[in-house]
Amino acid sequence: MTKDEFLDRLGNLLACLPADQIEETRQFYAEAIADRMEDGMSEQQAVAAMGTPGEVAEAILDDMPAVPRAIAKTRRRSTVLLWVLVILGSPVWLALLIAFAAVALSVYICIWALALCVWVVAAALGAVGLSALALTTAGIAIGNVPYVLAMLGCGLALIGAALLTGAAAWVISKQIARISALWVKKAISPFWKDRNGNGGGLPTSPFGTDGTDGGADMDTTTRLAAASN
Amino acid sequence: MEAQMKRGFLEACVLAAVSGEESYGYQIVKDVPASMGLTESTLYPLLKRLEKAGCITARTAEHNGRLRKYYRITDTGRARIGEFLAEWPSVQEIYAYVEGAQS
Numbered sequence: 001m002t003k004d005e006f007l008d009r010l011g012n013l014l015a016c017l018p019a020d021q022i023e024e025t026r027q028f029y030a031e032a033i034a035d036r037m038e039d040g041m042s043e044q045q046a047v048a049a050m051g052t053p054g055e056v057a058e059a060i061l062d063d064m065p066a067v068p069r070a071i072a073k074t075r076r077r078s079t080v081l082l083w084v085l086v087i088l089g090s091p092v093w094l095a096l097l098i099a100f101a102a103v104a105l106s107v108y109i110c111i112w113a114l115a116l117c118v119w120v121v122a123a124a125l126g127a128v129g130l131s132a133l134a135l136t137t138a139g140i141a142i143g144n145v146p147y148v149l150a151m152l153g154c155g156l157a158l159i160g161a162a163l164l165t166g167a168a169a170w171v172i173s174k175q176i177a178r179i180s181a182l183w184v185k186k187a188i189s190p191f192w193k194d195r196n197g198n199g200g201g202l203p204t205s206p207f208g209t210d211g212t213d214g215g216a217d218m219d220t221t222t223r224l225a226a227a228s229n
Numbered sequence: 230m231e232a233q234m235k236r237g238f239l240e241a242c243v244l245a246a247v248s249g250e251e252s253y254g255y256q257i258v259k260d261v262p263a264s265m266g267l268t269e270s271t272l273y274p275l276l277k278r279l280e281k282a283g284c285i286t287a288r289t290a291e292h293n294g295r296l297r298k299y300y301r302i303t304d305t306g307r308a309r310i311g312e313f314l315a316e317w318p319s320v321q322e323i324y325a326y327v328e329g330a331q332s
Binding site: 039063 | 269270
């Protein structure tokens with residue numbers, strides 16, 4: 001195979017990608033082949049060293065998130081097939097997508113409702129504590145010392161409890177907000193890769209953890225552990 | 230070599246290959262130890278990933294009447310190499326444990 005044949009075949013196999021990406025890929029492989037030929041290889045040898053155009057295209061498409069990859073690979077076989085699958089499959093994928101979104105939304109609401117409960121308990125404790133303090137002043141007005149002491153004690157204890165519960169509610173809300181941000185990242189990961197953050201690209205550890213899942217999972221668990229402490 | 234581990238090693242190797250003077254595709258393929266089995270089809274997505282993550286920068290320059298892309302490491306990339314090297318003691322510990330369990 002000549003260099004031009006190789007590049008043309010590669011370009012055809014990547015036709016599902018944006019034009020600038022195809023051009024960039026062609027330039028990279030044109031450079032690699034030219035460099036090998038400069039190093040003394042024949043054109044045939046240099047092209048053979050790249051592997052088949054199919055393998056090269058596969059390596060590029062494999063680096064994409066799951067959903068665009070599936071679309072690109074189907075489209076590579078035939079654009080008609082892609083649309084036939086999208087339309088005929090719509091009762092399945094549309095229903096699944098809606099169900100997925102609905103479940104995610106209800107879980108999300110339930111979790112926030114839980115946090116709201118803690119806030120309500122804190123507010124109730126605070127309100128009762130304040131009423132007890134108000135009753136203390138009433139006790140002072142009629143001069144009933146044991147009643148004043150009892151109400152003052154109850155009021156302070158309740159307000160203390162309200163402050164503690166409020167602090168807990170604040171921490172819980174913050175954690176939920178943080179975890180839901182991670183969930184959003186995870187939920188969109190099949191469609192779009194975050195190259196800079198934890199969402200994808202480089203693994204945090206050089207020895208593994210595919211950034212997309214491992215990193216986010218680890219974060220969630222550490223944070224959940226921290227929250228439960 | 231296990232795939233995930235190889236990925237980490239490859240990234241470190243490519244970063245190391247552009248950490249001195251700037252380098253280009255074929256030079257990187259030649260520089261990286263042969264045991265990694267690095268080829269252009271692996272290198273290309275890897276370079277793009279590293280560039281997007283801000284670990285390397287690229288510039289295009291003319292060479293023998295054609296264009297060639299040169300890559301150079303950034304501070305982020307150096308930090309990444311530092312992280313890789315910092316893992317070594319724990320790798321040694323694991324190696325010693327696995328080796329010790331054989332005797």
